[in-house]
Amino acid sequence: MKYFECAQCQQQIFFLDSRCQHCHAPIGFVATERDMGTFQKKSETVWQAQNTAYKNHDYKPCYNYSHYQVCNWMIPLSSDEDYCESCQLTTVIPNLEMQDAIVYWRRLEEAKRRFLYLAQRMYMMPQPKKTPDDRFGLSYEFLMPMDGKPVLTGHANGVITLNAIEADVVYRETTRVNMGENYRTLLGHFRHESGHYYLNIMQFLQPELMDEFRQYFGDERQSYSEALKRHYEYGAPKDWQERFISTYATSHPWEDWAETWAHYLHIMETLETAYYAGLRVDGNGTTLASMSFKECPIGGQDFEHILENWITLTFNLNALNRSMGLEDAYPFKLTETVKDKLRFIHRHVLDKVFK
Incomplete structure (x- = not known):
């Protein structure tokens, strides 16, 4: 930022x-x-x-x-x-008479605005959904579980639903541990679900890209429900870290795309912050390159340089966190297979698929 x-x-x-x-x-x-x-x-x-x-x-x-x-x-x-560009996108909010609802709503809106900042910087700012059939519009529904009925976070036809209880830090952290995740944040939810939304737009505007998409992410035409059932029954493949950014990414090509898309956005905004902060990190001259900037990462032409900077930055962030007795700031591994997926995203974002 x-x-x-x-x-x-x-x-x-x-x-x-x-x-x-x-x-x-x-x-x-x-x-x-x-x-x-x-x-x-x-x-x-x-x-x-x-x-x-x-x-x-x-x-x-x-x-x-x-x-x-x-x-x-x-x-x-x-x-x-009367409502700003961000608040116009939110069509359902938690019942404010419920305990802590306004706190959860505030945290959700903060994460949404941070996601929208980057979307605007990348010329992908979504517009409010005008009708149920509006193919390009987007709306958010922030729902609280009621009467024992769970709320599933997800995307369908330009509507992103988020379980508002995710804004409760204890609930979210407990869920993260119970599900064996090494990362779970509100901002991560917004970025992940936006991946599904932007994939739908890409499929409509440039369907010819789907052949290339399948080379990296697999055939998205396979049954989603059966793939999820198989994932939750058998888990991720033993070698998943060599080909995927997370275990959930292994469940279906849609989720592989959304997880990788979220990480692309993590990379872009974090490196943009480092760029405007004027940060520089000296590498070790062998396995770790120095981090320096020759252009703003957002819209940058040299994605290999962007990736090098990211590897150096996250290595040092993790080292600093460990010095404080904290968990890794970026607990993920970017293999060449995962980098190829990120390269696909960057290549076609630069080609203005979504602009």
């Missing part, structure tokens, strides 16, 4: 904040400018931007910003919309 600074005091501000931690000026994300804006309040509904590029332009806070503090995005004052 890019680094942002307060237009009033020039201190760093963060993407999810609603107030500068240094000078306490109100701030918010302006999607049309792809920037965190600093504002002077003329009234509760009219905020004047202080940033040079759009100074004195008037904005209003998203309805969910001003009423529930679960959002921090701004809308041009001239717009007829």
